Amino acid sequence: MTISRRVQGIKPSPTLTITAKAKAMKAEGIDVIGFGAGEPDFDTPDHIKKAAIRALEDGFTKYTPAGGIDELKDAVIRKFKRDNELDYDRTHILVSCGGKHCLYNSAQVLFDTGDEVIIPSPYWVSYPPIVTLADAVPVILETTEESGFKMDPDDLRRTITKRTKALVLNSPCNPTGTTYTESELRVIADIVLEKGIYVISDEIYEKIVYDGIKHSSIASFDKEIRERTIIVHGVSKTYSMTGWRIGFAAGPSSIIEGMNKIQGQSTSNPTSISQKASQEALDGPQDVVQAMVEEFQKRRNYVIDRFNSMEGVSCIKPGGAFYAFPNFSSYVGKSFGGKPMRDSVDLADYLLDVARVAVVPGDAFGAEGFERLSFATSMENIEKGMDRIEKALKELD
Ligand SMILES: *Cc1c(COP(=O)(O)O)cnc(C)c1O
Numbered sequence: 001m002t003i004s005r006r007v008q009g010i011k012p013s014p015t016l017t018i019t020a021k022a023k024a025m026k027a028e029g030i031d032v033i034g035f036g037a038g039e040p041d042f043d044t045p046d047h048i049k050k051a052a053i054r055a056l057e058d059g060f061t062k063y064t065p066a067g068g069i070d071e072l073k074d075a076v077i078r079k080f081k082r083d084n085e086l087d088y089d090r091t092h093i094l095v096s097c098g099g100k101h102c103l104y105n106s107a108q109v110l111f112d113t114g115d116e117v118i119i120p121s122p123y124w125v126s127y128p129p130i131v132t133l134a135d136a137v138p139v140i141l142e143t144t145e146e147s148g149f150k151m152d153p154d155d156l157r158r159t160i161t162k163r164t165k166a167l168v169l170n171s172p173c174n175p176t177g178t179t180y181t182e183s184e185l186r187v188i189a190d191i192v193l194e195k196g197i198y199v200i201s202d203e204i205y206e207k208i209v210y211d212g213i214k215h216s217s218i219a220s221f222d223k224e225i226r227e228r229t230i231i232v233h234g235v236s237k238t239y240s241m242t243g244w245r246i247g248f249a250a251g252p253s254s255i256i257e258g259m260n261k262i263q264g265q266s267t268s269n270p271t272s273i274s275q276k277a278s279q280e281a282l283d284g285p286q287d288v289v290q291a292m293v294e295e296f297q298k299r300r301n302y303v304i305d306r307f308n309s310m311e312g313v314s315c316i317k318p319g320g321a322f323y324a325f326p327n328f329s330s331y332v333g334k335s336f337g338g339k340p341m342r343d344s345v346d347l348a349d350y351l352l353d354v355a356r357v358a359v360v361p362g363d364a365f366g367a368e369g370f371e372r373l374s375f376a377t378s379m380e381n382i383e384k385g386m387d388r389i390e391k392a393l394k395e396l397d
């Protein structure tokens with residue numbers, strides 16, 4: 001075997017199987033409704049595209065500093081000041097090839113072999129492999145639907161050992177949409193400081209929040225917790241820029257410097273043109289974001305109402321992000337034409353094969369019995385998809 005043990009230890013994402021299958025069906029001309037996408041369905045706003053075109057025309061097409069251009073770092077600094085009342089300088093900021101890249105870099109800098117990293121479940125699919133690739137150990141902290149998928153502080157305290165290096169926090173959360181309030185975060189911050197661990201705070205969905213919820217960053221409480229937090233953020237979700245590959249991190253200078261070093265020896269700089277576009281995204285008009293969020297909120301209300309009116313299904317109302325995470329566990333154990341639904345993967349397969357609706361099995365997020373549906377698709381698709389799911393569930397016995 002010539003493949004490294006490191007890579008052999010990483011499982012391919014189960015989401016890929018279903019996405020590939022849905023794609024193949026679509027290619028055959030089958031009308032599949034896709035709820036799998038983890039990205040906004042809107043186009044990147046025009047003023048942002050124009051900034052990229054300007055950068056191209058100005059010949060801004062060469063290497064930049066590995067960790068990003070100063071103008072973009074300054075725009076990021078202004079963003080943290082404006083939105084989170086956080087004071088950073090350039091030594092605290094790194095620009096990377098997406099938020100995911102920031103997560104990867106931070107894991108490489110923070111973790112040594114055997115370090116434990118607490119990941120509350122349901123979790124975003126990439127957290128455990130990113131931890132494993134740094135030779136650290138993901139420790140899953142389960143949360144329940146009853147608590148709105150929020151960590152219990154006592155559970156958190158109990159899960160922390162001498163080997164614990166960090167907690168991964170994701171508010172608003174993908175896949176559950178859970179948002180922590182400021183007072184809940186203050187309790188978590190106290191535990192983090194008491195135990196002397198770090199927080200990797202993935203705040204990529206900061207701007208995609210509903211019902212007037214105000215996002216709170218755990219780093220913003222005081223200097224002590226700020227020195228223990230690496231914020232991971234980016235333009236992908238807020239500005240519908242997933243393909244541009246720009247994310248940014250904010251944290252203690254020594255950690256950011258380490259991340260910069262890794263980046264300098266691996267990817268080098270994120271795309272020069274995308275950096276210029278991202279600067280415009282952060283500094284330019286923000287009303288485009290509000291319009292997108294309003295549309296998401298309408299869809300969310302519809303999807304959640306539909307799920308909660310289906311027999312045997314419950315679905316918490318997400319406070320942020322653009323996913324519904326319904327509980328289908330009462331359908332696990334049922335069957336269709338003699339074929340048993342053993343788990344969320346079987347159910348997702350069934351929904352795809354029979355109802356022609358693509359969803360992502362909860363298993364991928366460490367939550368058996370659930371499915372994730374992205375409502376980043378048109379209202380028309382959503383209505384059709386919900387009808388199909390409701391009908392398909394009734395056909396199980
Ligand atoms: C989309 C996403 C990211 C990062 O996306 P990038 O495109 O790499 O910036 C990070 N965390 C979560 C939870 C996400 O859903």
